[in-house]
Amino acid sequence: MFLLVFIGIVFGLNHYQTNIKSFFYSASNFPQKILWAVGKNTSVFTSSIFSSGKLKKEKEALSCDNQELLAKIASLEALKKENDELRNAIGAGLEKEFNLLLAEVTGKDISQDFITLNKGSLDGISRNMPVVTGHKVLVGRISEVFKNYSKVMLLSNKKSSFDATIREKEISGVVKGLGNFKILFDLLPQDKEILKDDVVISSSFGGIFPANFLVGKVTSVKKNDIDSFQQAEISPSFDINVTEDVFIITNYNI
Amino acid sequence: MSFLKNIGLIILLYCFALLQSSFLIHFGFLKFINLILISVFLINIFELPTRKSGIFLAAYGGFLVDVFSSRSVGLNLVIYFSLALIIKYILKNHVRVPFDKSI
Numbered sequence: 377m378f379l380l381v382f383i384g385i386v387f388g389l390n391h392y393q394t395n396i397k398s399f400f401y402s403a404s405n406f407p408q409k410i411l412w413a414v415g416k417n418t419s420v421f422t423s424s425i426f427s428s429g430k431l432k433k434e435k436e437a438l439s440c441d442n443q444e445l446l447a448k449i450a451s452l453e454a455l456k457k458e459n460d461e462l463r464n465a466i467g468a469g470l471e472k473e474f475n476l477l478l479a480e481v482t483g484k485d486i487s488q489d490f491i492t493l494n495k496g497s498l499d500g501i502s503r504n505m506p507v508v509t510g511h512k513v514l515v516g517r518i519s520e521v522f523k524n525y526s527k528v529m530l531l532s533n534k535k536s537s538f539d540a541t542i543r544e545k546e547i548s549g550v551v552k553g554l555g556n557f558k559i560l561f562d563l564l565p566q567d568k569e570i571l572k573d574d575v576v577i578s579s580s581f582g583g584i585f586p587a588n589f590l591v592g593k594v595t596s597v598k599k600n601d602i603d604s605f606q607q608a609e610i611s612p613s614f615d616i617n618v619t620e621d622v623f624i625i626t627n628y629n630i
Numbered sequence: 631m632s633f634l635k636n637i638g639l640i641i642l643l644y645c646f647a648l649l650q651s652s653f654l655i656h657f658g659f660l661k662f663i664n665l666i667l668i669s670v671f672l673i674n675i676f677e678l679p680t681r682k683s684g685i686f687l688a689a690y691g692g693f694l695v696d697v698f699s700s701r702s703v704g705l706n707l708v709i710y711f712s713l714a715l716i717i718k719y720i721l722k723n724h725v726r727v728p729f730d731k732s733i
Contacts (some may be wrong), residue, residue: 386704404648407652408651412653418657485651488700
């Protein structure tokens with residue numbers, strides 16, 4: 377008898393889970409916001425203490441990178457000017473292309489690659505809307521919507537899969553989440569040469585995400601003569617520990 | 631007294647759920663520590679095997695884990711509840727704690 381009542385309660389909870397979760401997220405919004413901010417600041421402080429040895433090496437590497445980037449900026453300035461002129465000519469600014477809604481990150485799933493945002497169905501959010509950062513970095517897409525909150529399935533979630541490309545080399549493939557903030561670039565042609573630090577950007581081919589958003593950089597390539605395709609591991613460009621605000625693209629939906 | 635203790639534990643478990651989902655997540659290895667599971671273990675181990683409040687606190691802990699994760703509500707509730715029942719069963723039938731009455 378007791379077991380039947382218990383099973384009934386579990387099924388009941390499951391049936392009303394959207395309302396229950398929505399209630400708990402609403403009630404916990406304020407303390408979660410504070411804990412998130414405190415946790416972020418504390419982790420930055422403690423990590424800086426523990427990694428002081430690494431900082432020197434990183435500084436040297438960064439100063440080298442800085443020199444390289446300054447050279448690139450100089451060449452990009454000229455391209456930007458040309459691009460701006462063309463953009464003005466055709467009237468196709470990015471802000472005109474997408475409707476963006478700013479949202480705050482309020483929590484992260486303990487075991488899976490999900491984050492919680494403080495915008496929900498009342499703000500016009502619906503499932504599958506892409507989530508990006510202000511620097512044109514792809515974060516994920518809305519997987520669950522509550523009244524005032526929504527869950528974002530990160531690119532690194534095991535269920536995430538979408539088309540992407542390495543623009544400079546015209547190589548297309550499929551980006552798959554491996555879980556625990558790891559991403560794999562799969563189904564890459566064997567005849568193409570992929571190198572470390574190649575930049576992977578999203579492609580609108582599958583219709584899941586808009587094109588030209590930064591996904592990450594190639595960290596290692598797995599090439600085998602027996603396999604039909606090669607694979608590459610990507611280090612995602614988004615860092616959820618640093619990211620506080622994200623943008624939801626509200627006019628791009630599957 | 632027992633009622634107040636249980637209310638205190640209910641609030642404590644809720645605080646642990648908030649800590650896990652918003653605070654500990656920022657720290658390297660700490661994000662893998664499940665405070666609610668540890669609490670459920672300790673509550674059921676240190677409670678008298680004849681008492682039932684540990685079992686209901688386990689179900690509540692599982693419910694909180696479900697609410698703050700993306701899984702369906704009920705899965706962890708059942709797991710935690712079963713875990714508490716198993717602990718109680720083992721403590722009641724297979725463990726004898728020698729009590730020194732003179733202490």
